[in-house]
Amino acid sequence: MARFRFAMEYFGAPFAGWQTQENAHSVQDELERAMAVVLHQPVRVTGAGRTDTGVHAIGQVVHFDFDGELEPRRLGHSLNALLRPHIQVRRAEACSPEFHARYDALSRRYLYRIALRPTVFLRDWSWQAIYRLDLEKFRIELESAVGQHNFSPFSIPRNDGKSTVCNLIRTETLQDGDFFLIRVEADRFLHKMVRSLVGACFDVARGAHSPGLVKAILKDDFQEPRTWAPAQGLCLEKVTYADYDV
Structure with a gap:
């Protein structure tokens, strides 16, 4: 049994998030259906980040195991032919059997985009702000979250006994024309944590x-x-690893 990995990107609007769910259409479901067609057998994939409903990705990382002959580059081309227009596979390759897309990740970085005026551009990729924002107040407020904290107040309540402590490594804000770009990087994120944090900073701004x-x-x-x-x-x-750069 050999292990393979690839980077991928997807437009999240048509999907109920990354992870397989009952009675919902997910990115993982769509990808596994296409892989079953190409590889002629069911394949289970593991993703680095479990994005929520409507959330996009340009740096998702996936691994899977396959018992048979497989040429990674050809697999990527075949999958893209089936998955267009909302999903795209990049850099399919063989990897160590020990590699794990989720558990080997050192950090994940999310980008949030706010449109500072009504615009027809990137409407499906941005939050159209209807308020005048103090961007410096936003930056200062966001930076105050850096460090290791219990981020459960910024998430959906959970009762699974798992830790809600995350290390928010760094934040960055940048005005790019009519868009305000917000980047947050952490070792892990809780459910809807980024959206909750951005919303709080938005309220202050x-x-x-x-x-x-x-x-x-x-x-x-x-x-x-x-x-x-x-x-x-x-x-x-982006998902960061010790020995894999995507």
């Missing part, structure tokens, strides 16, 4: 809440209604 909101939420000292950023602006941009 538009003057709906006072600076210090992120720290108050982390301390679980804030219970008022607040904004959650919509899914279409979010994209899994």
Whole structure:
């Protein structure tokens, strides 16, 4: 049994997230259906990041095991012919049997895009802001989340006993013309954590809440209604490994 991996990108709007779900159409389902056609047998894939409904990816990493002859480059071409227009496979290759797309990842980086004015461009890839934003306040608020914290207040409640502590390694903001780009990198992310964090910073930047909101939420000292950023602006941009650069 040999192990293979590839990078992939997808437009998240038509899908109910990455992971297979009952009675829902996921990226994983679509990919595994195409692989079964090409390889003539069922194949189970493992992804580095389990993106939510409507979230995009340009740097997802996947591995799978296959018992048989396989030419990775040809596999990539065949899959892309079946998966267009919403999914694209890149850099299919053989890898060590020990490689694990999820558990070997050192960090994941997400990009969130806010349109600073109504625009027809990248509408499906950005949040169209209707408020004037103080971008410096946004940057400062976002930076206050850097470090190792219990991010459960920025996530959907869960009762599975798993840790909710994440190490937010770095943040970056950049105005690029009519778009405000937000990058966050962490060792792991909780369910809807990025969208919740961006929404809180958005509220401070538009003057709906006072600076210090992120720290108050982390301390679980804030219970008022607040904004959650919509899914279409979010994209899994890069997964970092010790010996695999995508």
